Amino acid sequence: xxxxxxxxxxxxxxxxxxxxxxxxxxxxxxxxxxxxxxxxxxxxxxxxxxxxxxxxxxxxxxxxxxxxxxxxxxxxxxxxxxxxxxxxxxxxxxxxxxxxxxxxxxxxxxxxxxxxxxxxxxxxxxxxxxxxxxxxxxxxxxxxxxxxxxxxxxxxxxxxxxxxxxxxxxxxxxxxxxxxxxxxxxxxxxxxxxxxxxxxxxxxxxxxxxxxxxxxxxxxxxxxxxxxxxxxxxxxxxxxxxxxxxxxxxxxxxxxxxxxxxxx
Numbered sequence: 001x002x003x004x005x006x007x008x009x010x011x012x013x014x015x016x017x018x019x020x021x022x023x024x025x026x027x028x029x030x031x032x033x034x035x036x037x038x039x040x041x042x043x044x045x046x047x048x049x050x051x052x053x054x055x056x057x058x059x060x061x062x063x064x065x066x067x068x069x070x071x072x073x074x075x076x077x078x079x080x081x082x083x084x085x086x087x088x089x090x091x092x093x094x095x096x097x098x099x100x101x102x103x104x105x106x107x108x109x110x111x112x113x114x115x116x117x118x119x120x121x122x123x124x125x126x127x128x129x130x131x132x133x134x135x136x137x138x139x140x141x142x143x144x145x146x147x148x149x150x151x152x153x154x155x156x157x158x159x160x161x162x163x164x165x166x167x168x169x170x171x172x173x174x175x176x177x178x179x180x181x182x183x184x185x186x187x188x189x190x191x192x193x194x195x196x197x198x199x200x201x202x203x204x205x206x207x208x209x210x211x212x213x214x215x216x217x218x219x220x221x222x223x224x225x226x227x228x229x230x231x232x233x234x235x236x237x238x239x240x241x242x243x244x245x246x247x248x249x250x251x252x253x254x255x256x257x258x259x260x261x262x263x264x
Contacts, residue, residue: 006120011071012064013084014224016112017055020102025058029101030089035070036082047085057101062224071118111203111232117221169200169235171264188246188254196264202233211238237264 013033019025031054034047051065067084074081088096088103099105104112177192178184184191202212204220212220216233223230240261249255 008068008071008075008118009121010066010119011068012117012119013067013114014062014064014117015086015114016104016108017059017061017063018102018104018112019060020057021100022057025056027057028054028091029057029096030054030091031063031065032087032089033065033067034085034087035067035073036085037080039082045082045085050084060102063103067116110201115204167200169198169202171196171237172199186248188248190245193243193263195262198235198237198264200235202235213238240264 030052032052033050035050036045037048038046040046048069050067050069053063053065055063070084086098086103088098088101090096104114106113174195174197175192176195178187179191202216202220204224212233219230219233223232241263242258242260243262244256244258246254246256
C-alpha cells in the first residue's frame with residue numbers, strides 16, 4: 001500500500017543465495033524473474049520477463065532483482081498481482097531446481113527470507129509514470145519438453161514461519177519488587193510495579209507489530225548488505241511511561257513523586 005502523497009519510484013525483489021548442491025562452483029547459472037501476467041488451466045501461464053542475472057553456482061549472498069514494472073501493474077489494479085516466478089537454468093538451457101541452486105525461501109532462516117523493497121518519493125500524483133528502462137518481454141515457449149523447473153522454492157510464497165526457535169522482539173512481563181531490592185525501609189508505596197522489558201530477534205523484514213523506527217529499518221537494511229560492519233537493530237522500547245512512588249526523603253519527609261521512564 002502506497003502512503004498518501006507518495007509514489008513508487010522503484011521496486012526490488014531480494015532473495016538470499018547460499019552455496020548450492022553442485023559439483024562445480026564455477027558453473028554459470030542463468031536466473032530469470034518473471035511477472036505472472038495470466039494463468040491458464042490448459043497451458044502454461046503468460047509470463048513477462050522483469051530481470052535476469054548470470055552468476056557462478058558457488059556465489060553466496062543477497063541477489064537483487066528489479067521488479068518495478070510488475071509493481072506498476074499491481075498499483076494500477078490489484079487483480080494483476082498473480083505473483084512472481086523465478087527460473088534457474090544452466091548455460092546450455094537445462095532447468096535447475098532453485099532450492100538445489102541454494103536459493104532460500106520462506107522456510108529458511110528468518111534473517112535470510114526473501115522480501116521486497118519499495119522506494120517512494122513525495123508526489124502529488126497517486127501513481128508514478130512507469131519508467132521505460134526495460135520493456136517487458138514475453139517468455140517464449142521452449143521447443144522441447146524440458147520446461148524450466150516451476151517455482152518450487154521452499155515455501156517462498158506461503159505463510160510458514162521460520163522454525164529456528166527464536167522469538168521476535170516484543171514486550172515481556174517483569175515485576176519489580178521493592179521488597180526484593182531492600183527498598184521498603186524508605187519506599188512507602190507501592191510494594192512493586194510492572195516494569196516490563198523488551199527482548200527478541202530483530203531480523204529483517206521487521207514486522208509491523210515491532211513498531212520499528214525508521215532508523216532501525218535502515219540499520220537492518222545496511223546490516224543485510226554489510227553484516228560485518230553494521231550490527232542488527234536491537235530490541236528496545238519505543239516508549240516509556242512514568243509511575244508514582246510514595247517515599248521518605250533523606251530528611252524523613254513523605255514525598256509523592258512521579259518518576260519518568262519507569263514502565264515499558
